Structures are given as structure tokens and as C-alpha cells.
Amino acid sequence: MSIPFYLISALTIAGAVAxxxxxxxxxxxxxxxxxxxxxxxxxxxxxxxxxxxxQILVYIGAVAILVVFAVLLxxxxxxxxxxxxxxxxxxxxxxAAVTFLVLGWSVLASLYxxxxxxxxxxxxxxxxxxxxxxxxxxxxxxxAVLLTAATVGxxxxxxxxxxxxx
Amino acid sequence: MTPLGDYLLVAALLFxxxxxxxxxxxxxxxxxxxxxxxLNAANLNLIAFWRYxxxxxxxxxxxxxxxxxxxxxxxxxxxxxxxxxxxxxxxTTDLDRISRxxx
Numbered sequence: 666m667s668i669p670f671y672l673i674s675a676l677t678i679a680g681a682v683a684x685x686x687x688x689x690x691x692x693x694x695x696x697x698x699x700x701x702x703x704x705x706x707x708x709x710x711x712x713x714x715x716x717x718x719x720q721i722l723v724y725i726g727a728v729a730i731l732v733v734f735a736v737l738l739x740x741x742x743x744x745x746x747x748x749x750x751x752x753x754x755x756x757x758x759x760x761a762a763v764t765f766l767v768l769g770w771s772v773l774a775s776l777y778x779x780x781x782x783x784x785x786x787x788x789x790x791x792x793x794x795x796x797x798x799x800x801x802x803x804x805x806x807x808x809a810v811l812l813t814a815a816t817v818g819x820x821x822x823x824x825x826x827x828x829x830x831x
Numbered sequence: 832m833t834p835l836g837d838y839l840l841v842a843a844l845l846f847x848x849x850x851x852x853x854x855x856x857x858x859x860x861x862x863x864x865x866x867x868x869x870l871n872a873a874n875l876n877l878i879a880f881w882r883y884x885x886x887x888x889x890x891x892x893x894x895x896x897x898x899x900x901x902x903x904x905x906x907x908x909x910x911x912x913x914x915x916x917x918x919x920x921x922x923t924t925d926l927d928r929i930s931r932x933x934x
Contacts, residue, residue, distance in 0.1 A: 667833045670833040670837065674837075674841045677841070677845065678841065678844055678845065678848070681845055681848045681849065681868050682848055684852070684861075684864055684868070685848055685849070685851065685852030685855075685856065685861070685864070685865060685868075686852075690858055690860055690861060693860075693861055693864060694860075694864070697864050697867065697868070700845075700868065700871075701867075701871065704845075704871050704874070704875055707838070707841070707875060707878075708875075708878055710833070711838070711878050711879060711881075711882040712882060713878045713881070713882065713893055713896070715893070715897075716874075716878055716893055716896050716897060716900070719897060719900055720874075720900065723900050723901075723903075723904050724867075724871070724900070724903075727904060727907075728867065728903070728904060728907045731907055731908065731911050732860060732863070732864060732907070732911065734911070735860055735911040735914055735915060736860055738915055738918070739860070739914065739915060739918040739924050753854075753855075754854075754855040756854075757851060757853075757854025757855040758851055758854075758855060760850065760851075760854060761847045761848070761850045761851030761854065762847065762851075764846065764847050764850055765843055765844060765846075765847030768839075768843035768846065768847070769840055769843050769844075772836055772839045772840055772843060773836070773840075776836045779834070779835045779836055779883070780835065780883045780884065780885065781834075781883075782834070782883065783883065783885075783887070786882070786887035786888055788887070788888070788890065788893070792888075792890065793890065793893070796890045796894060797894070797897075801894050804894075804898055808898055808901045808902070811901070811902065811905050812901060812904070812905050814905075815904075815905035815906075815908050815909050816908065818909055818912070819908040819909050819911070819912035820912070822909070822912040822913055822915075822916045823912040823913075823915045823916050825919075
């Protein structure tokens with residue numbers, strides 16, 4: 666039993682629910698930040714410090730800001746339609762509920778076979794760096810190319826048509 | 832310490848919330864937020880399995896999560912760029928009203 670875990674999980678899930686149900690899109694983006702921060706704290710609780718701080722840097726520092734920019738640039742926070750749900754929202758909700766039931770049932774059904782707690786692994790930054798530069802150097806290069814392509818692609822896609830035709 | 836099953840249940844719930852939001856909301860930005868939540872739930876599973884796995888010093892799950900975060904960042908950048916480009920054409924982010932792909 667660990668109380669911090671349950672507190673952080675409750676905060677994360679509350680943030681996620683708020684991000685998906687609030688009316689104002691800007692509020693949704695801010696609630697998403699809470700959920701992402703909660704997940705980062707869960708990573709820290711799992712002794713994955715590097716991933717936790719990477720999560721804070723990438724998601725809270727970049728993705729959440731990007732979402733806020735997109736909300737403000739498209740003015741979707743203010744120009745809200747009265748009926749905001751998709752016509753098939755009942756089917757979507759049912760699909761999500763069934764997905765959770767199947768996932769939860771499979772977790773609960775395999776509880777006895779899950780591995781028990783082990784001693785906290787001591788992972789240093791040096792080990793992560795060595796792994797990234799050693800066995801994982803090819804994926805690292807692929808990710809570098811992907812990020813470059815995504816940056817260039819996002820700029821070209823979002824560029825004004827007139828500027829593109831020049 | 833918290834058992835592994837609890838982490839998996841939290842991740843399953845997050846995934847279901849993200850899926851439900853992505854399927855029921857009409858704003859393109861909120862659909863993207865739902866997809867981000869689903870990706871994060873998968874990352875949580877990866878890290879939990881890495882922590883409780885027999886060989887955490889091999890760093891496999893952690894590396895998987897790091898690359899997954901990087902790919903998700905690229906996805907968010909391109910996705911939001913596309914949303915802004917579509918908004919410029921149609922003046923809306925309502926997915927029900929974006930019914931044609933012709934520019």
C-alpha cells in the first residue's frame with residue numbers, strides 16, 4: 666500500500682477525465698497538462714528518473730504548449746457549438762468502456778502471475794548514455810531523422826499558401 | 832511498494848479515457864489530446880514492466896519508452912500543423928464539418 670501512488674493516480678485520472686469532458690478547449694489543454702504531470706510523477710515513482718524528466722520536458726514543456734498554441738490559433742476555445750458531442754458518442758463511450766473492461770479483466774485475471782517487486786534498479790545516466798550510443802544507436806539515428814522530417818513537415822504543412830507559392 | 836497490477840489498471844483506465852475522448856469529441860484538437868493520453872498510458876505500461884521485469888539493468892523497456900516519447904512529440908507537431916492548415920481552409924476544427932479533402 667502506498668498512499669502517494671493512489672494520490673498521483675487519482676490526480677492523473679481526474680486530469681484525463683477533465684481533459685476529455687470540459688467544454689472549453691483551452692481548459693482541456695490545461696487539464697491535459699495535469700494528467701501528463703501525474704504520469705511523469707508515476708514514472709519517478711517507478712525509479713525511471715530519466716524518463717520522468719524527459720516526460721516533463723517533452724510533454725509539459727513542448728506538447729502541451731503546442732496544443733495551447735493550436736487552440737489559440739484556431740480560436741476553438743471560444744467559438745464553441747452548442748452540441749459538441751459527435752453523433753455517435755454513445756457508441757464511442759461503449760467502445761471505450763468495453764476496452765477498459767477487457768484490459769482490466771485481463772490484468773485482474775493474471776494478477777497471480779505478475780512478477781513481484783524487485784530491488785530498485787540503480788540506473789545511472791552513464792548507463793543510459795552508453796545504451797543509447799551502443800546497442801540503440803541505430804534507432805537513435807532513425808529518431809533524429811524522424812524528428813527533423815517532422816519539424817520540416819509541420820512547418821511546410823502549416824505554412825501559408827501564398828508563402829509556399831513564392 | 833505498489834504492485835504491478837495497480838499500475839496496469841491505471842494505465843488501462845487512462846487508455847480507455849483517451850479512447851473515449853478521441854471517439855466522442857468533435858474538435859480535432861481534443862481528438863489529438865485523446866491520442867496523446869493513449870500513448871502515455873502505453874508508456875506507463877512499458878515503464879512498469881521494465882521496473883518489475885527480471886532484467887531492469889538491460890534498459891529495454893526504458894529505451895522503448897524514450898523512443899515512444901520522441902515519436903509522440905513528432906506526431907503532435909505534425910498533427911497540430913495539419914489541424915492549423917485545415918483550419919485555414921475551412922475556418923473550423925469541427926471534424927463533422929470537415930468532410931472534404933479537396934483544397
